[in-house]
């Protein structure tokens with residue numbers, strides 16, 4: 001099942017609906033219980049110190065304290081004055097089961113930290129408005145210095161839920177239990193590294209209420225696998241997708257070759273690399289054609305019969321924009337990467353095309369700094385799609401796939417994939433999926449996950465030393481892994 005991603009405003013609107021319906025108390029009970037269960041599962045021993053802020057995040061902490069007590073844990077609570085009505089109610093319930101509450105301030109925290117084995121961070125959730133007030137900042141610094149096993153409620157305190165940056169100080173957690181949907185901060189950038197393992201507690205709220213607020217989704221492998229093409233016994237190389245790679249220039253010929261290999265390993269029936277330079281035949285199954293002039297050859301190629309899909313731009317060099325213009329006018333499934341990611345092509349996209357910028361290329365396309373892309377990749381991907389048309393894959397760890405009206409966030413991958421040629425491999429692989437009949441959005445969602453899965457496999461063998469062609473070699477096995485997730489008992 002796809003997991004929802006919510007903005008803090010969206011989460012607050014669901015909260016408000018729950019409150020109006022008199023259901024927020026039940027939601028807080030479920031939230032706090034999920035936190036207690038996560039503490040018990042991850043850190044089953046040691047005194048638990050819960051820090052409760054004044055808002056509903058602190059209310060969740062009081063509920064968690066009560067459930068931890070019933071699980072037999074030794075529990076200590078330090079709390080700020082409770083401002084939220086339900087936080088006051090659950091503070092009362094905590095006291096009703098014999099729990100004690102001490103005021104939270106730096107001095108009390110300094111005394112309590114050495115006694116604790118586990119810390120539950122219920123200081124600030126989606127209601128945090130940066131910057132941190134000085135006393136809160138001091139206490140978060142003390143928490144980080146203590147180095148205790150830490151479970152954060154909804155998100156680590158000090159993080160802005162809608163942003164991938166991690167301001168100092170913000171809690172460095174081992175586990176984060178988040179509610180109803182992931183938040184941007186839990187998935188992207190330095191912020192995500194502060195969250196540790198993220199557990200999504202769905203809470204039993206009317207599904208439509210969450211659905212209406214969804215910013216993006218995170219499909220699981222069975223949903224991705226359902227997008228992949230299935231062949232009949234009569235399939236042959238002409239029906240499995242004819243793909244052209246248009247790329248390579250003196251000095252950058254490897255990019256086109258890697259894209260060709262990626263396309264072959266992603267199941268394309270026939271792959272031809274067209275280039276003005278001498279592209280190495282890195283595998284004999286690849287067809288390589290060298291031309292002298294794009295202006296002349298493109299009309300000739302078109303007249304001879306178009307392929308099922310094209311990937312262009314990888315190492316293509318200075319003529320990339322004019323080549324892209326011509327190929328886009330063919331109106332066939334097309335991947336545009338690297339040199340073809342140019343602001344001059346804004347608005348030239350069509351529904352069958354896929355643009356694959358990394359954050360630097362995205363910044364160039366939007367005319368902003370790269371930091372603006374990486375601080376909110378969901379918003380950046382949305383803007384790129386509006387600018388370019390078609391579908392955009394904003395590459396990163398994780399990547400975002402933006403089509404008209406939809407945002408999807410990939411999962412998986414391996415840090416070793418931060419190396420040259422990975423994007424070229426992805427472009428070829430995406431073209432292969434387009435050539436096998438997937439829509440641009442389907443190819444983006446499935447292709448990025450397939451690439452990541454192949455990277456995970458290659459990472460196991462090569463670690464940080466993995467190279468792009470290792471990822472291509474694992475694409476077939478990664479494909480089988482995804483298919484296996486459709487029916488795990490048969491994998």
Ligand SMILES: NC(=O)C1=CN([C@@H]2O[C@H](COP(=O)(O)OP(=O)(O)OC[C@H]3O[C@@H](n4cnc5c(N)ncnc54)[C@H](O)[C@@H]3O)[C@@H](O)[C@H]2O)[C@H](O)CC1
Pocket residue numbers: 011012014015027028031053054055056057058059060083084123124125126127128129130131132133136153154155179180
């Ligand atoms: N629908 C859900 O997902 C549910 C979420 N729950 C929890 O509710 C919080 C959000 O609660 P809210 O009361 O809106 O806000 P917070 O508790 O995050 O924070 C408010 C609290 O923080 C103080 N504050 C704000 N900014 C600063 C600052 N810069 N420095 C210091 N202090 C600050 C402010 O004064 C308030 O006192 C969500 O995260 C979940 O944990 C529900 O319990 C269940 C349903």
